[in-house]
Amino acid sequence: MATIFCYSRVSTLDQDTTMQEEALKASYPDAVHRSETGSGTTTKGREVLALLLDMMHQGDKLVVWKLDRLARNMHDLSTIVEALESKGASLEILDQRIDTSTAAGKAFLQMLGVFAEFETNLRKERQLAGIAAAKAKGKHLGRAPKLTGVQRKEIMAARAAGATPSQLARDYGVSRATIYNVVAD
Template sequence: MPIENTPTRHNIFAYCRVSTLDQNPTMQVDAIKARYPEAIIREEKASATSRDGRPVLELLMQMIGQGDKLVVWKLDRLARNMLDLLKLVEELEAKGASLEVLDQQIDTSTASGKAFLQMLGVFAEFETNLRKERQLAGIAKAKEAGKYKGRPETIDKDEIRRMLSEGSSHAAIAKKLGCSPKTVQRVRKEMAR
């Protein structure tokens, strides 16, 4: 008797995230349901400065398997920086899964979707570098004008010097003053100059 080849059913997992408790993911959920009514949708209220502290996303990433797809409404709902995004995409690809971003019409299961995502990464990195350059230029200008002093010292170097001269150990000083032993070492080196 011949064995029937039944097609493997692939799952659509959707991730909806809002940053604060007073925000509502309804727009995200509605957009995903309109495209994928059968999607397994999970919601999370969490900041997205990184992937840490987002247990719902981690659970979805564990559940996703070969041929599955992770769907998000917008790219910033999934990752705030390109490095995190690329790591997620790499993890999905390693599982034989893909990512679809509805708003930007990116689907990494296609060659054009992968290429577009990589271009976004290049532009995001470029923008980050420009922002850093502008920030450094602004700091340099503020220093010239005497308006920028840098971060204020939080460690009492005089107290470290006093304790060192009394023979206290680096570890004891660090523990008492709430700093690292490396900070104590730096002060000792300054004293030796």
């Protein structure tokens, strides 16, 4: 007997799979439903997806709400579809009504995969452009330094006078590693 596996995914812990799960349960209330949190830009580290793909057999179907919940690049999408096909299983994407058990569904899925990868690449380009613009304006990117220049000089002088890294770390409210980095500069 064929089994239907429904998979939902969000990228971060502050996101919620409720909308995906409701859509999947409305279409397949008796299916095996699983969800996880992890980046869609790679399949690495997505243990739930790996487990579902491993469990699939002839006639089974993997169902996702939207394509980007499964993969965001053609390589990962192709790898997943090939893994399913090698087991005689198929993929269904609810919102685009794609089913890889048909030739038209396979072709449409490949076209959508190209667009999903294109969207990811555009997002990366915009992010890099924003970082470059911020740097050009002299904006500091990243975490603020834990110590001021004056504090760094004080730490170097105290260390030269024999203060221990543990003692300095406590005094300045930083880790010993931070103290070692200051002294190494």
